[in-house]
Amino acid sequence: MARKPAKIQDVAKAAGVSTATVSRALSHPDLLADKTRVAVMEAIRETGYRVNHAARTLRTRRAGAVLVLTPNLGNPFFSQILAGISATFAETEYSVLIADSRDYSDITRTALDYFADTRIDGIISLDGGLSPAQLAALEGSDYADRIIFACEWVQGMHLPSVRSDNPQGARLAVQHLYDLGHRDIAHVTGPEGNVLTAVRREGMLAERNRLHLPVREEWIIRGDFSLQSGQEAARRILAMQHRPTAVFCASDMVAIGLISTLSQGGLRVPEDISVIGFDDIEMAEHTLPPLTTIRQDRQALGSRAARRLLHQIEEEGDAPADSIEVIGVELVVRASTARPVTAPSGVQA
Numbered sequence: 227m228a229r230k231p232a233k234i235q236d237v238a239k240a241a242g243v244s245t246a247t248v249s250r251a252l253s254h255p256d257l258l259a260d261k262t263r264v265a266v267m268e269a270i271r272e273t274g275y276r277v278n279h280a281a282r283t284l285r286t287r288r289a290g291a292v293l294v295l296t297p298n299l300g301n302p303f304f305s306q307i308l309a310g311i312s313a314t315f316a317e318t319e320y321s322v323l324i325a326d327s328r329d330y331s332d333i334t335r336t337a338l339d340y341f342a343d344t345r346i347d348g349i350i351s352l353d354g355g356l357s358p359a360q361l362a363a364l365e366g367s368d369y370a371d372r373i374i375f376a377c378e379w380v381q382g383m384h385l386p387s388v389r390s391d392n393p394q395g396a397r398l399a400v401q402h403l404y405d406l407g408h409r410d411i412a413h414v415t416g417p418e419g420n421v422l423t424a425v426r427r428e429g430m431l432a433e434r435n436r437l438h439l440p441v442r443e444e445w446i447i448r449g450d451f452s453l454q455s456g457q458e459a460a461r462r463i464l465a466m467q468h469r470p471t472a473v474f475c476a477s478d479m480v481a482i483g484l485i486s487t488l489s490q491g492g493l494r495v496p497e498d499i500s501v502i503g504f505d506d507i508e509m510a511e512h513t514l515p516p517l518t519t520i521r522q523d524r525q526a527l528g529s530r531a532a533r534r535l536l537h538q539i540e541e542e543g544d545a546p547a548d549s550i551e552v553i554g555v556e557l558v559v560r561a562s563t564a565r566p567v568t569a570p571s572g573v574q575a
Contacts, residue, residue, distance in 0.1 A: 231274075231275075231276065232273035232274050232275040232276075233275070234248050234249065234275065236273045236275065237266065237269045237270055237273050237275045238269075240269035240272055240273055241262075241265045241266045241268070241269035242265065243262065243265065243266060247262065247266065248266055248269075248270075251263050251266035251267065252318075252319045255317050255318055256536075263317070267317075288344075288347050288539075289344050289345050289346050289347050290319050290320055290321060290347070291320060291321040291322070291323055291345065291346050291347060292315065292320055292321075292322055292323070292346055292347060292348045292349065292350065292532075292535060292539075293323045293324075293325060293337060293340060293346045293348075293349050293350075294308065294311055294322060294323065294324045294325070294349075294350045294351075294352065295325055295327045295333060295337065295349065295350070295351040295352060295353045296308070296324060296325070296326055296327065296352045296353065297326075297327050297328065297352060297353040297354075297355055297378070298326065298328065299324070299326045301451070301479070302479075302507050302508065302509065303451075303477070303478075303479070303505055303507055303524070304352060304377075304524075305507075305508070305524075306508075306524035306525045306528065307352060307376060307377060307524045307525075307527050307528040308324065308528060309525060309528060310524065310525040310526065310527060310528025310529035310530075310531075310532065311350060311376075311528040311529070311531065311532045312528075313525075313528075313529065314528070314529045314532035314533055314536070315532055315536070318536065320347065320536070320539075323346065327353045327355075332360070333353070333356075333360075334356065334360040334361075334363050334364055335363070337349055337364075338363065338364075338367055338369065341367070341368075341369040341372075347372060347539050348369075348372040348373065348374070348535045348538065348539050349369075349372065349373045349374070349535075350374050350375075350376050350531050350532065350535055351373065351374070351375045351376070351378075352375075352376055352377050352378055353378060354375065354377075354378025354379050354380050354420065354421045354422070355378070355419070355420065356380055361380050361383055364385065365383065365384055365385060370385065371538055372535065372538050372539055373385050373386075374386045374387070374388065374531050374534055374535045374538070375387040375388070375389075375531075376388045376389070376527050376528065376530075376531035377389060377390070377422075377524075377527050378420070378421055378422060379421055380421065381421055381424075384549075385549075386534060386538075386549045386550070386551075387549065387550050387551070388527055388530045388531040388534065388551045388553065389527075389550070389551070389552055389553070390522045390523070390527065390552070390553050390554075390555050391552050391553065391554055391555050392422060392425040392426050392429065392555075393425050393426070393428060393429030393432070394429065394554070394555055395426065395429065395504060395520035395522070395555040396425075396426045396427070396428075396429030396430040396433065396474070396504075396520075397429050397430075397432065397433040398520055398555070398556075398557045399430070399474045399502050399504065399520055399557070400430055400433040400434060400437070400439075400474060401433060401437075402502065402518070402557055402559070402563065403472045403474065403500060403502065403563065404437050404439070406472075406500065406563060406564065406565050406566070407565045407566050408471050408472040408500060408566055409439055409440060409471070410440060410442075410445070410468075410469075410470040410471045410472070411434070411439060411445070411470055411471070411472045411473070411474060412445035412446070412447060412463065412470035412472070412473045412474070413427065413430050413445065413446050413447070413473070413474045413475075413476070414447045414448075414449040414455065414456065414459040414473060414474075414475045414476060414480050414481075414484065415427055415446065415447065415448055415449050415476050416449060416450060416451050416476040416477065416480075417448075417449070417450040417451060418448065420451075422476070423476060426476050426504065427446075427476075430474060442468070442470075444462075444466060445470050447459045447462055447463075449475070449476060449477075449480050451476065451477040451479055451480060452479055452480065452483070453479050453480070453482060453483035453486075454483060455480055455483065456475065456479065456480035456481060456482060456483025456484035456485075456486075456487070457483040457484070457486065457487040459473075459475075459480065459483075459484055460483070460484045460485075460486075460487030460488045460491065461487060461491075463484075463488065463493075463499075464487075464488065464491040464492075464493065469499070470499070471499060471500065471566040471568070472499065472500040472501070472502070472563070472566070473499065473500070473501050473502070474502050474504075475501065475502065475503045475504065476504055477503060477504050477505055478503035478504065478505045478506065478507045478509075478510045478517060478519055479505075479507070480503070481501050481502065481503030481504075481517055481519070481562070482503070482509070482510075482513055482517065484501055485501050485513065485514075485515075485517075485562065488501075495515060495562055496515065496561065496562050496563050496564035497564070497567060498567070500518075500562065500563040500564055500566070501517070501518070501562045501563065502517075502518045502519060502520075502562065502563055503517050503518070503519035503520070503562075504519060504520045504522075505519060505520070505521075505522055505524075506519045506520065506521035506522065506558055510558075510560075511560060513562070515560065515561035515562045516560035516561045516562065517560055517562045518557075518558065518559050518560045518561070518562045518563040519558050519560070520555050520556070520557060520558070521555060521556050521557075521558045522553075522555055523553055523554070523555075526553050527553060530551060530553065534551070
């Protein structure tokens with residue numbers, strides 16, 4: 227005989243709580259003590275209880291799902307952010323949908339249609355490459371109070387954002403190279419028009435000016451956060467008559483591509499040239515040599531954005547007073563940076 231589907235009363239009995247507590251654990255888990263929430267979730271697993279999402283959607287006008295917009299799912303940088311988002315919503319009744327925004331002709335229109343069709347309750351956007359028209363459509367919609375940006379954002383927007391302290395990360399990178407004795411420092415940027423490119427470059431330039439470091443136009447090299455742009459930057463450096471003694475890269479992927487091609491060209495890292503990245507992706511400590519970098523707490527970026535969105539959904543737009551949350555970064559020193567062998571500009575040997 228087939229087993230009857232478990233009811234909410236079965237979960238309540240197994241957990242030793244009321245049906246109201248079970249309902250609260252599903253809709254407002256943050257309101258319960260950890261011990262109670264864990265007991266309810268274990269009871270749900272034991273009984274095989276399943277929420278009737280169709281009925282709940284009709285009753286509450288909520289879909290029980292959130293959409294995460296990612297500009298490039300192939301980029302390993304986003305893995306820990308997505309893990310933080312997923313882990314946070316795993317404790318709730320909300321499912322997480324993930325879309326690569328490059329796959330849609332107008333991801334903003336698609337996202338707003340998802341809202342209108344009650345297919346999602348909120349959005350976390352990791353994509354700061356939206357056009358002014360797309361941003362205006364989001365901000366002017368009826369769903370603006372359930373949209374949060376994480377990691378990337380759009381300059382001038384009025385939507386909540388969780389981001390790393392990117393300018394401070396750039397300053398830490400330049401200061402680290404300066405403390406080692408480097409004065410001739412190149413920078414490989416991110417893609418043109420990207421907000422992270424701009425704020426990291428601004429932080430780099432501010433620290434360079436503070437330390438009175440020499441500047442050469444050819445030492446600022448346009449990249450796009452990819453391995454390929456790092457390889458191209460390395461070829462440009464190898465062809466320079468006056469090479470820098472150190473390079474600050476706007477991402478770890480750029481730094482990894484740079485090191486590979488510099489090595490193929492006969493330059494040793496860090497003996498001939500030091501390299502520092504930004505992000506601390508998983509492979510950074512496994513490169514040859516292991517990469518010195520600026521660590522972003524990517525798990526925290528995801529989890530904090532998820533919790534803020536959950537609050538927005540459950541409290542129906544009761545936004546926190548501070549719409550921008552900045553998460554600190556830290557310098558991780560490994561083997562790709564060292565003191566310069568020869569004295570750079572302005573340094574006595």
